[in-house]
Amino acid sequence: MPLELIQDLSRAWLAEQSKADHVLLLLLATTIISYNLWSRLFSKPPDIPLEFWYHVPQATGALTVSREKKAEARNIAHVFKERNLDIVILWGTQSGRAQLLARRLAKDLRDTFALRALAADLNDFDPARLSDLAPTQPVGFVLSTYGDGDPSDNTNALWTFLHAAAAQKDKDEYEKKKNGDSAAAEEVPDLSSLRYVLFGLGNSNYRLYNRVGTTVDSLLQRLGAVRFGPAGTGDDAGGETENDFVSWRREVQGALQMELGLTVQEPRYRPAFEVQHDASVASEGVYLGEPNASLLNCGGTRRRIADAKVPTAMPVTSARRLWETEGRLCLHMELDLGTDRFVKYKTGDHLAIWPSNPDHEVRRLLAAAGLLGRAHVPMFITPAGGDGDCEIPVPSPTTPDALFRYYLEITGRVSLETASALADFAPSPAALAGLKSVVADPDTFRTVVSAARLTLADLLEEVGRDDPWDTLPVSFLLERMGPMRPRYYSISSSAAVHPRTVSITAVADKPPITWEGAPTRGCYGLATGYLSALERAVTGAAAPDGAPEDGPSYALDGPRGLLSGGNLLASVRESPFKLPTKSTAPIIMVGAGTGVAPFRAFVQERVRRREVGQEVGRTLLFMGFRNEGVDFIYKEDWEAWRRTLGAEVFGYWTAFSREPGREKEYVQDLVRTHAEEVMRLLEETGCRFYICGSAGMARDVVCALGRMRAEVTGKSEEEAMEWVKRLRKFKTLLEDVWG
Ligand SMILES: Cc1cc2nc3c(=O)[nH]c(=O)nc-3n(C[C@H](O)[C@H](O)[C@H](O)COP(=O)(O)O)c2cc1C
Incomplete structure (x- = not known):
């Protein structure tokens, strides 16, 4: 429209308006401006989404590194x-x-x-x-x-x-x-x-x-x-x-x-690392269990804070047992993220926890390897020879005690290959004969060593009897045992509700105890054993001198007291398991056992959204446990949240697989029972279907989904599985599963 025409029209319109109309228009404009000014200056910032502020700046892998490294390297x-x-x-x-x-x-x-x-x-x-x-x-x-x-x-x-x-x-x-x-x-x-x-x-x-x-x-x-x-x-x-x-x-x-066109060399052991003990080295520079230089001698506050992946000491602010049976227990722990602005999380993320090895395993390996006398003597680890693998898997200098306690995975099952390679270092003909009797035949090895979960210390003790393996090179242990790695837990709290506190939910197996309060063989669940010991220390539930039922003990204060007062080393790992941005989008959650942990965070967040006046979409939760009276976790939370959200918004159902006198029921059965609503919601824009728990359970739930789709559409199961594939591709179906 030409400009003159617009001007003519508005002039004509204004001419027709009365004075009262002008006053009204002026009033309206003033109201709009005042409202805007008021909300900018005096209103509280919106309560949600807080995730924006708590977004974790995660390392982005190759891209970050590539920018820093020279192209040639x-x-x-x-x-x-x-x-x-x-x-x-x-x-x-x-x-x-x-x-x-x-x-x-x-x-x-x-x-x-x-x-x-x-x-x-x-x-x-x-x-x-x-x-x-x-x-x-x-x-x-x-x-x-x-x-x-x-x-x-x-x-x-x-x-x-x-x-x-x-x-x-x-x-x-x-x-x-x-x-x-x-x-x-x-x-x-x-x-x-x-x-x-x-x-x-x-x-x-x-x-x-x-x-x-x-x-x-x-x-x-x-x-x-x-x-x-x-x-x-x-x-x-x-x-x-x-x-x-x-x-x-x-x-x-x-x-x-x-x-x-290679020729085989004469077979003999060539160490990958040179290890030199040096008692004269200044102790401040020796790694006694600190995961990296940023935490060396820093009294708990890391120096280099720009990387969220670097573990930090986090205090356990509360811990409780959600249930306990003779052989297992389930822990709920809350940790304070502290004041470091790089340590943040988003709802659905994981917490990486760095455990340490139990005292008795450390002691036994030091003794079996003939290192007890030098347990605290600093040692330098350098690559042997020039052409080899120059990366040293642990910090150096360190001590044998710190190496076995913090830096190496020493509680894993020993492999046939590692056991066979020990023959070069047998301390006596009797030890060599003992070793040969277990490694000669893979079937014997499977029953005597693998099935019994023997660790390296177990095996050295078993076949060496009273002879310490003092010719066993530390390099051999560094080559054969993996570096300590963190264990990941789905965070069971919402970042919008608890921005500076994370909670985790973990089931620990109680190790079988037969003598002197120490497990006979191996260590079951390294991180969960560690977390239970921490829980006992934090709640004061520990019996003096570690009564047998208390399980193994750990150096909970950490190196140089880094973790004293109930801290543990942890960092946040970003996960794609996220709520839809719109709170009105429907969600369907399926979890078994501790697999319900992230769903506790999801529902907690939706309740908060409702409390601040936002509309919340249909929220369905299907949960599987063994026994209603034993391991059904967070029952009070689910009930309270259903009251807040209303049953028309939040519906939850439970299946129990080991309920005496009742037929076994699993989560996939629950999903099938609600097939009509589930299939209808999946057609809605923005709907998400989440599965969390064991890989086997996830597979069964996905199959149930495929079958339901085939029934609804009358198409083949193959076609239905193609639909499931698309759900995955477009992130409608999200899984957080473990093996
Ligand atoms: C959370 C999780 C997810 C996994 N997903 C798969 C998978 O989708 N397919 C598969 O074949 N193995 C899967 N695995 C098994 C790992 O590949 C296996 O444990 C492997 O030995 C791990 O090797 P890494 O320590 O080098 O990463 C998964 C393991 C975990 C703990």
Whole structure:
């Protein structure tokens, strides 16, 4: 509309208005301006969403690192050349096992063939430069699958690169087919000079078993790379990862021998690390259990605060037992996040907890390895030889006591390979004979050692009897035992309601006690054992001198008193398990046992939204427990929240699988009983379906969903499962599961 016409029209309109109209208009304008001014200056800021302020600045993995590192150092071909390497083994791990296996493979190749082999973090290299490698520069990939068939954090960059490159190749081929070979296309990464082998770690209880290993393998080949050996898989379901790895490695050795024309060296143990004890070193610089330099000698306050992943000392502000039976107990713990602005969480995140090893296991390993006399003598750990794996898995200098207590996973089951390798260090013919009798036959080993959950200390004691294994090198222990890794717990509090406090919910198995208050064999549930000891200390429930039923004791004060007064080392890990942004969106939650923990946080948050006047959408919760009178947790919370939200908004149902005199019922049965409403809600925009608990339970619930869809639509179960896949893809279906 031309400007003059608008001016004419408004002039005509104004001319027709009375004085009273003008006054009214003026009043209206003044009211609007005053209202705006008032709300800006005097109103309270909105109570929700607080998540915005409490967003955790998580390290973003490869991207963050890549910006900091020089391009050359991130070019794998350059590193090969610069360090004169023969092979690089790259590990992609979430909880440390792939890293350990990659290091073992590199060490084995050094020992067997005198190869210059390096084990390295995938994140240290730019995946786009894999194409720079020559066929004489082979690479090994050792990759675990996490979450719901997802890559570990440090595999993300490779994962994204391979998917993008393969999609580009598909597009390129399509264009060429359509428009002829001359069709202009972007350059597709060419990996045809890459020679590789691959081992995937997974657990067949999960729906997407070893998805990362299989996917990376096929994408590499799609881009022209050549696998010169078998693609191995290690299945954690039956605890067979170690054995699977050893068989795969044997085949890889054969393939490498062919590929590179190698000769086998005389077999003898070559330590990967040099360890020197030095009593004269100033104690302030010695790591006594501090996880990193930022916490060394700092009295609990870390110096470098810019990384939310760095663990910090968090006080346990309250702890209680939600239930207790003869063999197990369930803990609810609350921790104060303190004042460090980088330590924050969002509803649905995880808390990573760094446990320590129990006193008796530390003592027994020190004694069995002949290190009791030097338990507190500082030692320097450096890489042995120039061409090896230079990364030291623990801080140095440290002490044997700190090494076994804080830095290494010493309570895991000993593997056949590690047990066999001990033969070189047997302190006596009797010990050697004892060792040989258990390692000679894999079946005997499985029953005598694996099924009995023997730790390394158990085995050394068992076969060495009274002889300490004092020729056992500390390097051997560093190579064989993984670095201590945190255990993750779903946070059971809402960040909007408790921004500076997190709560966790954990079930601990009570270890079987048979002598002197110490478990006979191994340690069941390292972190949960540690948390129960902490709970006893915080609540004052500990019996003097640790009565047998109290379980193992721990150095709860931490190194140099870092954790005294009931603190533990923890950090927040971001999780994609999040509530929809709109509080009106319906949500369906399915959880079993402690799997209901994040749902406690979700419902708590929705109640808060209601309390501040927001509308809350339909909220359904299906929970599974064993026994109503025993392990049904947070019953009072659910009841109170249903009263606040109203049954028309919040509905919850329970299934019990071990209720005497009642038929077993599981969460998937509950979901099926409510099929009509569940299916209807899933059609609504923004609806989310959450599952939290064991992988087996999650699989059963997903199958139930597929069947329900097939029944509603009359289509086949395969088609229904495609629909489930789409739910996952579009983040309508979210899972937080464990093996
Ligand atoms: C929370 C969680 C999720 C997992 N998800 C899968 C999965 O989707 N598929 C699979 O095959 N294995 C899965 N696993 C099993 C791991 O791959 C297996 O435990 C592996 O040994 C871990 O290796 P890492 O320590 O190197 O990360 C999962 C394990 C955990 C604890």
